[in-house]
Amino acid sequence: MLQWIHTHATRKGFKWISYLPLDAGPLYPPWESVLMGMDEIVCMSDFGRNVLQAGIPSKRSHLIYHGVDTEIFQPLPDRGQIKAHPRFRDKFVIGCVARNQPRKNIPALVKAFAMLVENYEDMHLYLHMNPCDVGHDIVTLFRRYGLEGKADVCGPDFSLDRAIPDSHLNRIYNLFDIFALPSNAEGFGLPIIESLSAGIPVVATDYSACPELVRGRGELARVLTTITTGMNIVEHAVIDTDDLARCIEKLYLAPDLVQTYGRAGREFARKLTWDSLVPQWLEVIGLALGVDMDEPSTG
Secondary structure, three states: OOOOHHHOOOHHHOOOEEEEOOOOOOOOHHHHHHHHOOOEEEEOOHHHHHHHHHHOOOOOEEEOOOOOOOOOOOOOOOHHHHOOOOOOOOOEEEEEEOOOOHHHOHHHHHHHHHHHHOOOOOEEEEEEOOOOOOOOOHHHHHHHOOOOOOEEEOOOOOOOOOOOOHHHHHHHHHHOOEEEEOOOOOOOOHHHHHHHHOOOOEEEEOOOOHHHHHEOOEEEEOEEEEEEEOOOOEEEEEEOHHHHHHHHHHHHOOHHHHHHHHHHHHHHHHOOOHHHHHHHHHHHHHHHHOOOOOOOOOO
């Protein structure tokens, strides 16, 4: 998406600071000319920065995590009321907020849940996504595993251009007991940090940016292998679905651990408010401009 910028006629007239969500590697060599044309590169994860540095060791880069509004995404006192609907009452709700696209690997979560609900009837799965987007036919997938009445997904009118308010999204996170995201790769994983900010522990794939966000605040499901994918021939993870189910089951059986992870996630999120990240951004902007952003302006 960025190839045209470094050759554009106006390129010399502005500074280019790029915020890159590198979700997999190794770095695709044809990207090098574009990346070298950026004045400063900011990576969203340590994983992404390592991919960049391995591919272009001579190019300076920075690490600044994505921010989260902890005043909006927070634990709510009325979670019991939020779960009052008969579908969720007295249920252990496993939730996911994601785009229904192949990289999010939603079928792995549905399959893992189908394995678990055979033994634990008080589990319920809720997917906040369009059921027929660009990924998988979620409704048919539910039927394949006989999950009618045990799993829910948003209606087909839900789409990227019909956003819900963040406060509503926070109530959805508070509906969950745990958040699960079995992605093949993540450049950061904004729903992960939003969930942690809401005090909801996370189960995610032990790959890409997920471990640095989730470790100590949730469980990481084992990766069986990686596959080379896409035009850019990067490596995506193949999650162990059995281990994904084990991670979910571990938290289901350990409510004290759920609480511990929830508190740890909330504390971690508090360090990633946008206000707390401003000094890091000012430093990068200063480097690009060749000025000390801490010095008072005399203009």
